[in-house]
Amino acid sequence: MRRGLVLLVALLVSIASLFGTAVAGPFGPPSVMHATSDDVPRQPREALPANLVGATAHAGSVTVIGEPGLEDTAQDLASKAQLALDEISADLIDGLPRPGAIEVHLVRDSSDLPRVAPQGRGAPPWAIGVAYPDLGIISVAMRRGGTYVDPVNTLRHELAHLALGAAIGDKAPHWLHEGFAYQHSAEFSFERSETLAGMAWLGGIVSLDELDRSFPAEESPAHRAYAQSYDFVGYLSRRGHWEDTDDDGDRWPFRRFLADLGKGKTIDQAAMKAFGKPMKLLFEEWRANLSSRYLLAPIGLMGLAAWVLVALILMLAWRRRRKQNRARIALWDVEERRRDREEQRAQAEVAARLAAITLASSPAGGALVVPPPATRLDGIDPLADDPATDPHGSTAARLLN
16 A cells, blocks of 8 residues: 555656656666666676677777677767767866766676676676776666667766766765766656655655765665665756755756866865755755655645546536537437428328319319310401401401301
């Protein structure tokens, strides 16, 4: 029952996010995770296997090395990587350093990520992509088990890790790295919304001091840490300098915050200058915002759903009434045609009766008397004027009967 409530809340808030300011993008499974080298245990490994190096593509400062048969995908990733870097760099202002040469290792399945990791590194078993900002290397898988994942989105996510690492170095905490990368990969997961709804309704929000330590190499705890990091950094990116919902800042305070971090200021100093509050107070502000979205927003959405339901009912009633009116008009038309036929039948019967009465009342038992036609006798027209009365003719008798 409690899980069902959390699912309902997550669904309502997810629907609301489609009309809000949240980042929208392709839907992805909750198990698809990204990682940075902070997640990865340092462990020795052998050289890059030869059978995993068959497709190579270059574009600008990016080189993509992939498995045989992935030539088209490797070329597509290389061509889109530079454009993605330019978009990501828009958040890194004031001449912050940019990544140098970037090498991308492309594999089909995530199980091969540890095999193509840099020397002495590994990859978390739950990751679909891994970034090594200090080395300028990215590993990308196209699927995890039977789940296909768009490698372009994964590459954008990992490029954001590299760009932030080049600009700020080790001054960026892990949660900021993950949240920043999420801002530029535009991934959405309903299960992530479910996680946030559960944290808002049932508790379990990790404190800011502990958040960086809550990224273990296990999927479920990492999922909660990732969801919280994504949402918190997303809130900072949309927040203006003041705590005002109308002051979205056009991302400028967020960019100012990152620039000050890159220039050596502490995270609280940069937050005070950009947002007017230290980071812990911003975190509490986000916590309240999360509660309002997942506790209060569903109430408003339920009210909206009620209005939509009423409108739907009214529309269905109107359609039903219109259908009834059409049926009633059609019935009236049928009745009118029936009455016309009955009137025509009655008129025909009256005409027939009148004809019968006329025949019955005529002479000779109903036989009609037809007079003979007038005939000319001896060349005299019997219908001509009488000479006795004709002022111009003779007085002699000219008519015979």
